[in-house]
Amino acid sequence: MRVAMLTGGGDCPGLNAVMRAVARKAERSFGDELIGFVDGWLGVIEGRTMPLTVESFRGTLPRGGTILGSSRTNPFTIDGGVEACRKALDANGVDALIAIGGEDTLGVASRLFELGVKVVGVPKTIDNDLSATELTFGFDTAVQIATEAIDRLHTTAESHHRVMVCEVMGRHAGHIAVWSGIAGGATMILIPEEPFDIVAVCDALRKRHEQVGKFASIVVVAEGASPKEGTMALVSKQVDDFGHVRLGGIGQTLADEIEGRTGYETRVTILGHVQRGGTPTAFDRVLATRFGVAAIDAVHDGSFGRMVALQCGQIVRVPLTEAVGQLKTVDPEFYHGVAEYFFAG
Secondary structure, eight states: OEEEEEEOSSOOTTHHHHHHHHHHHIIIIIOOEEEEETTHHHHHHHTOEEEEOTGGGTTOTTOOSOTTOOOOOOGGGSTTHHHHHHHHHHHTTOSEEEEEESHHHHHHHHHHHHTTOOEEEEEBOTTOOOTTOSOOBTHHHHHHHHHHHHHHHHHHHHHHTOEEEEEEOOSSOOHHHHHHHHHTTOSEEEOTTSOBOHHHHHHHHHHIIIIIOOOOEEEEEETTOOBOTTSSOOOOOOBOTTSOBOOOOHHHHHHHHHHHHHOOOEEEEEOGGGGTSSOOOHHHHHHHHHHHHHHHHHHHTTOOSEEEEEETTEEEEEEHHHHHSSOOOOOHHHHHHHHHHHTTO
């Protein structure tokens, strides 16, 4: 078979590991010929490809990013985009396509499958917000990076008696914020799922500093977190091809509000793309490899229109529609159960 791969959306650690696994099993077990579409769906629209072999992925297992490049292009918002995709697949003799990405990339894949494209999905998002899979590769690496940053912020906060605001990724779901905040011993964690009350945030910090005797606090905030309506002003942002607001900046706004309302010196650290780049953890390398092997197996089983997923420790196949139908957000019982015993104390 002639199998194509693409990586779409934001890059994350483990993408190369997925493709490496696909290449090794496709070439050695099935005798497949592989190509990659460069820069995600944009590369498909423009018909830009590169040959892929086992040799293409030598040394890439510990390497972050994606050797194919990526983009946030949506063929369904571009005039003639869908037809251009179908023509490119036909022109390159593609028998099957493996799309590696998050909600948007796999949403496009799901719609193309309905139009007859033979596609298998692999879940990719550091936010861990894709339904139908317990974990996505890249998440563990992002949490580890954020936790290490929070550990470092503790010492400087304590030395100068400051409040430190640490902004982490998480557009609609606060999984990175919650996991890293718990692991790093944060004073408070603010997530997109629940708009925060800035007055309550400041009151909790005052209580900690004045009554508990702690003169340093760490507030972890997901980039998509927002205040309750009418309590804080936020700046409007640009949107991408999928209609998502370009985020980043809530950390500084929050820090300014805390310092202005409490008088405590407050500094902000925005981790941003540091969470996406660099070497994937061992867990993410293994999970990505398992996904890659399962994806090429699904291709040869003719199991199209499905995504490989992790459930109860096993790799399974689920419909793409199930994967992208609804985002997986933080369980409120988990968030509040931990918050009640550990936060702001």
